[in-house]
Amino acid sequence: MRIPELTLPAAMASLLGRLPATPPCWALVTTLNQLKKRDILPADMSLLAGHSFEVHVQDAGLRLGFCADEQHFKVASVGTAPDLRLSANLADFARMMLREEDPDTLFFNRKLIIEGDTELGLIVKNLLDSVDWSSTPLQRFMAV
């Protein structure tokens, strides 16, 4: 599956931006906790605990805030400066998740913006890289 080069129209961003971010954020956190529970996401929570994160989907105007404790990921409010913010367009996030594109490549090309604690960013990047999707139904979508 190749993800086409597309950017969501600005109107969509302004529309989505006005919707409450809590449902998608809740979905993200639930997914993360599920993946962790099933040992698909090999997260060393001691490296993440006490930190706040924000995923900013630029073209969708969506900001998803969450944080981590020693056991779980939790929904967190957006607004205060997170310890780590990852910003990119939806298509680039999708490319990164499906391993069609290397996060470093996106970063070098300024398509992925990392703000805040650089080492935390590296931890998250390495965590995503270490997920073995071959044991999940997502496998058939993966580029690698």
Added chain:
Amino acid sequence: MPATRPLPELVCPAGSLPALKAAVDNGADTVYLGLKNDTNARNFAGLNFDDRTAREGIRYAHQHERKVLLAINTYAQGGDISRWHRAIDEGAELGVDAIILADIGLMEYARRRYPALRLHMSVQSSATNYEAINLAQELFDIRRAVLPRVLTLDQVKQVIDHTRVEIEVFGFGSLCVMVEGRCLLSSYATGESPNSHGVCSPAKFVRWEHGSQALGARLNGILIDEYQQGEAAGYPTLCKGRFEVEGDTYYALEEPTSLNVMAMLPQIIDIGVAAIKVEGRQRSPAYVAQVTRTLREALDAAGREPQRFSVKPGWTQALSKLAEGQQQTLGAYNRPWK
């Protein structure tokens, strides 16, 4: 003669289990990896292998008849070096096909404890000449040496002609402009270097400053570079920053560039290089997959018809996308670069 030369092994990096599988699935002959501590030179948080993933990775590679190398390529520090000894013990116990070592004191330990274990001399040993390599061969029976990225192709040949040790060279990846194992720039700025901590310009010292005009990259407070809007950024590796010398601001040491030896593959095969290494254990499975696939294709093509070999535009395109700074060079193999 060229026709009788065996193809060099394609040695690919793995910072995680998915990266290892990506390397194997895309045609690597050999995969190299490190443990989750400062015994290896890519000691980054969240990267590398623990006992479980190492076992699973080795099983996967061996099932596909590929080899796994364990990099223990930092220098054992101070009075208590048991961590490095344990890493060697672990490698031997896991059944890796060879251990890559930088510190000659550790080579001595590995040889004494595990007489049958195959040892490689790491690029971090800074062995740039055959006398250095032959010393390690005589003392510890090392079977392969990885050459620092500073020699011309003629100099590589000179080494090969004067040693029984197999020679591995770098083929693709971020370019170290300094002799590996002989660069302390990182610890000068941060206190941590590849030799001592297994890191270069470590992320915990990096700060990105998102200004209104430019993106600033600082390492422990030291401004390594600034990028204007739309300008491609680079990780603030010290040697790849822009600095001012006598009024000129430029990449005073090296541009953010990747090494790519594809154009030289027939010559590399011809002089008898035993293995070609891809840099990048810190990179993602996507990178490993794309680089491995491309180099596999190129290497096979060069092996089939060395006389008619030419670099296909598709290969260049695939690799340049992944290259740091999106520029590629033949590096020191090509004299003018020096």
Added chain:
Amino acid sequence: MNTLQLTLGPVLFYWSRDDILRFYSEAADWPLETIYLGEAVCSRRQQLRGQDWIALGKELAESGRRVVLSSLALIESESDLRRLRKLVENGELQLEANDLGAARLAQQQGRPFVAGHHLNIYNADTLALLQSLGARRWIPPVEMDRDTLAAVLQQFSRTGQPIETELFAWGRLPLALSARCFTARHYNLSKDDCQFRCLEHPDGLRLNTREQQAFLTINGIQTMSDGCHSLLPHLAAIAAMGVQALRISPQWQHTAQVIAGYQQAIQALHSPLHTDIDLAPYADSRLVDGYWRGEAGIAALGETHHAHS
């Protein structure tokens, strides 16, 4: 507590033949235990050739100095190896091996040698191994901090085979070596046609950050610190550790004053009188000692430089 000795490291910059000869005619009178001679940085630097260095060394040795020939640190070509063999086979002067290949040649000749800081000795096992090859003295990596060094020396002392330790104590720190020449690069010249522009920069070329912080020094294929490393404030602890010698790295001016200052400070260690020696006027950059204190090497005397924490 043993008495610390002073040594003069090899000149790391490229000076003209006349300047080199003048420098060493003065150095012959300085209070030095050992003088290291030779080109350790760039094989293209040939104002003095191997034979010239050997002749100069023998001359200095006759005046009662211990003289050691420093090998090139980056040995790439067959001609580099040929020159190295000539140095090793001089028959009289010891070698400072700055490359494993150099250590091998010295060992094959059955000649004792000094294990230079480029040999990356970070632990007692590696030190013992080099000793078994013939090393009689070693210089720890310049980045090694005092706690690590103390641990290595303590561990090594259990072998019962003493070895001399010499520390890089003064000067711009030699940090990195490359196949590329950064001085030639600065002048848009190729390395093969560098026009020996290093001769114009007897203390190297200063490299600043984009906000004018003096950071590094370009010296041909070598990158050095801008800061001048100084272990002067730490002499008592160093002597107590069992270190024998302190290396002063030559600089274009005031090397004599630096050596005199160190000599005075060493003497003061054995006297109850308080002395206050300030060598800052003899350095043309900031004094740093971060490495010794386990900090970033760039940390100035007494300063903490961990901005991230």
